[in-house]
Amino acid sequence: TVPEDAWANQPPHVSLAASRAGSAVSAAHTLVDPVCGAPPVDPRVVWDTPEALLGGLNVAASSLGAEVVQGDRRLAELLDGFTPSSASNKHRGPLDVPVRLAAPARVAGFLLDSDGNYGPTPFPRPFTIALSSDGQTWSEVVTGDLAPGAGEQSFVLPSPVQAAFARLRFADGADVHISEFKVVAVPGSRPLGEQGHDLASTANDGRLVHTAPYVGNFDHMLSDQGDGPRIKVGPEAPIEMVVAFRHHRAARVEALEWTQPARPEDARTELSVFTSMASPVGPWTRVGTWTLDPAPGSTSRLEMLSGGWTRYVRLVNDEERGEPVWTRLASRLRIIERPAGPDALSALGEWDKYDPLGPYEAQEGVAQRVTDTERGEDDTRATARSLPLEALTSGAVSVDVDEDWYRIDVPAGANRVAVVIEGDVRTELQDGRGNALPHRITDGVLTAEVQSGVVYLRVTEPKRNVAMSWDQSGSVGQYVERIYQSVREFTRGVDPAVETANLLPFQGPEGAFLSPDFLDDPIALQRVLTDYDRSASSSEAESALLTAMEQMEVLDGTKAILLLTDAETHSNRRTPELWQRFSRVRPRVFTMELHIGNVQWHQHLMEDWANIDAGHYTPFGSMSSLDA
Numbered sequence: 194t195v196p197e198d199a200w201a202n203q204p205p206h207v208s209l210a211a212s213r214a215g216s217a218v219s220a221a222h223t224l225v226d227p228v229c230g231a232p233p234v235d236p237r238v239v240w241d242t243p244e245a246l247l248g249g250l251n252v253a254a255s256s257l258g259a260e261v262v263q264g265d266r267r268l269a270e271l272l273d274g275f276t277p278s279s280a281s282n283k284h285r286g287p288l289d290v291p292v293r294l295a296a297p298a299r300v301a302g303f304l305l306d307s308d309g310n311y312g313p314t315p316f317p318r319p320f321t322i323a324l325s326s327d328g329q330t331w332s333e334v335v336t337g338d339l340a341p342g343a344g345e346q347s348f349v350l351p352s353p354v355q356a357a358f359a360r361l362r363f364a365d366g367a368d369v370h371i372s373e374f375k376v377v378a379v380p381g382s383r384p385l386g387e388q389g390h391d392l393a394s395t396a397n398d399g400r401l402v403h404t405a406p407y408v409g410n411f412d413h414m415l416s417d418q419g420d421g422p423r424i425k426v427g428p429e430a431p432i433e434m435v436v437a438f439r440h441h442r443a444a445r446v447e448a449l450e451w452t453q454p455a456r457p458e459d460a461r462t463e464l465s466v467f468t469s470m471a472s473p474v475g476p477w478t479r480v481g482t483w484t485l486d487p488a489p490g491s492t493s494r495l496e497m498l499s500g501g502w503t504r505y506v507r508l509v510n511d512e513e514r515g516e517p518v519w520t521r522l523a524s525r526l527r528i529i530e531r532p533a534g535p536d537a538l539s540a541l542g543e544w545d546k547y548d549p550l551g552p553y554e555a556q557e558g559v560a561q562r563v564t565d566t567e568r569g570e571d572d573t574r575a576t577a578r579s580l581p582l583e584a585l586t587s588g589a590v591s592v593d594v595d596e597d598w599y600r601i602d603v604p605a606g607a608n609r610v611a612v613v614i615e616g617d618v619r620t621e622l623q624d625g626r627g628n629a630l631p632h633r634i635t636d637g638v639l640t641a642e643v644q645s646g647v648v649y650l651r652v653t654e655p656k657r658n659v660a661m662s663w664d665q666s667g668s669v670g671q672y673v674e675r676i677y678q679s680v681r682e683f684t685r686g687v688d689p690a691v692e693t694a695n696l697l698p699f700q701g702p703e704g705a706f707l708s709p710d711f712l713d714d715p716i717a718l719q720r721v722l723t724d725y726d727r728s729a730s731s732s733e734a735e736s737a738l739l740t741a742m743e744q745m746e747v748l749d750g751t752k753a754i755l756l757l758t759d760a761e762t763h764s765n766r767r768t769p770e771l772w773q774r775f776s777r778v779r780p781r782v783f784t785m786e787l788h789i790g791n792v793q794w795h796q797h798l799m800e801d802w803a804n805i806d807a808g809h810y811t812p813f814g815s816m817s818s819l820d821a
Contacts, residue, residue, distance in 0.1 A: 246543055248542035251377055294357055297356065301379045321362050325360070428517060438504070439540055440544075442553070443502045443503065448497055449466065506528055596653045614638070617750050656713065660697055663756075689714060700736075706740075732762050737756070738774075757813075762798070
């Protein structure tokens with residue numbers, strides 16, 4: 194199994210050892226040459242979390258109501274679900290962490306994480322974990338060592354143990370590097386009751402990805418803070434909001450609930466409801482129209498009868514207004530998950546740290562993107578694959594590696610073809626004699642005037658376009674040299690055969706790429722970076738993204754943006770403009786977040802941007818993280 198974070202273009206070392214009883218071990222090893230973009234073989238999701246814990250609720254999470262019952266107040270950070278590089282993970286030993294669980298539960302095991310500003314624990318640290326039903330009488334269930342190295346470490350119990358309290362103890366006096374302590378209930382169990390979880394709640398890491406009009410402080414809608422700030426809405430402008438769940442995981446939604454504000458004039462009377470499994474900018478599937486009780490403070494419930502999978506929920510209110518008005522959104526919006534069970538685990542469960550893959554992928558697997566007919570048999574005109582009328586077909590192309598040919602049989606009397614095309618590809622249309630046929634693509638639809646007979650469609654991938662954009666403001670000052678070292682490594686790794694690239698330091702609303710053109714020459718890119726005087730100091734991530742998309746929109750091929758920042762941005766005012774451009778350009782955004790400051794808010798921004806079109810989010814706090 195090749196992990197998802199394997200380095201590209203660096204051969205992994207594969208080893209195999211075998212023996213028979215009474216004989217010596219025989220071993221062999223080899224290096225495997227990886228090919229970036231090669232068709233996957235037997236694609237599947239593999240989590241680091243053991244199966245016995247996978248998808249189980251962390252009943253030691255403070256967001257669910259767990260709390261440390263005694264000791265330093267800083268110990269509460271061990272239950273918050275985050276491991277920021279700005280938080281001190283060093284604690285003076287001996288250390289006791291007694292926790293009242295969110296609810297009595299059948300405990301399957303534990304997860305420990307030592308990431309933080311002092312780095313992972315530098316040497317093994319012995320510890321014990323005990324469980325209790327009353328917080329007074331304890332039974333020791335784990336004796337182990339917290340090993341050096343980043344990431345979560347798991348400890349599975351031989352059999353589940355019922356408990357209401359858990360205690361983590363490091364008995365000796367040496368300093369302890371520990372940042373998270375998780376107590377995982379049996380997957381599929383319901384320790385918090387039979388009701389489904391509120392996926393939209395900020396306590397459960399729900400978030401409003403974007404709204405129209407823009408609402409700067411909208412957490413009130415997803416928590417119990419009461420009516421939030423008023424917003425100004427134009428006479429014809431719809432009110433729109435898009436909600437995502439923890440780490441953008443898919444979940445089975447049972448119902449939606451909307452609580453009206455206290456003022457009658459702020460009430461909404463109906464909402465159009467849409468869902469998407471793909472992206473916070475769609476494509477969207479319409480669920481229907483939701484009629485709301487307009488009474489102040491009333492709560493309306495919409496049953497999602499299918500209980501199907503969704504990753505995003507979009508609500509639109511386009512009631513007619515005669516003039517601009519100041520109004521409020523919901524006093525409370527809830528999105529209720531179908532209660533967990535063995536056949537449907539919760540999106541709030543443990544699915545590896547910050548991982549967007551969860552119960553959907555565990556149950557449904559991953560789509561096999563490449564079929565047998567796409568493995569080279571249709572790479573020439575002579576072996577073109579028939580493209581049937583009114584049918585959907587899929588293919589995969591790769592720069593200088595794979596192209597696809599399709600044969601279209603135009604029936605007698607027909608004189609026009611239209612082909613809907615998704616993907617960043619280049620097309621060529623030929624008649625039966627090999628002559629080029631003029632065609633155009635508008636809004637993803639290829640159209641051409643043709644004669645009856647055979648027409649051939651050639652699909653190739655043009656060079657990919659990559660923008661590297663980075664923060665160099667005061668808030669990341671101590672990391673600037675690390676960031677520039679990473680940018681230098683990026684320029685050295687540009688492959689002229691498959692990609693072009695450009696460099697964009699954060700510069701505010703008037704920013705510009707360091708080169709007027711995207712370049713495919715690593716040496717030229719390094720020269721551009723060397724000549725830059727590093728004079729700009731900006732935190733405006735939204736402005737950088739908009740600048741990148743403005744120039745990249747006209748380029749053929751895949752558009753990718755690598756973004757390095759702590760997300761301590763000061764251009765939130767440009768959020769509506771940003772999401773309009775996201776919807777049109779759909780770049781693949783790879784966000785690398787310096788994990789400091791208001792971690793949840795910053796992480797939400799970076800995860801939201803990374804999920805526009807199959808991008809990726811990762812936090813970093815070390816040079817090794819940037820290199821990977």
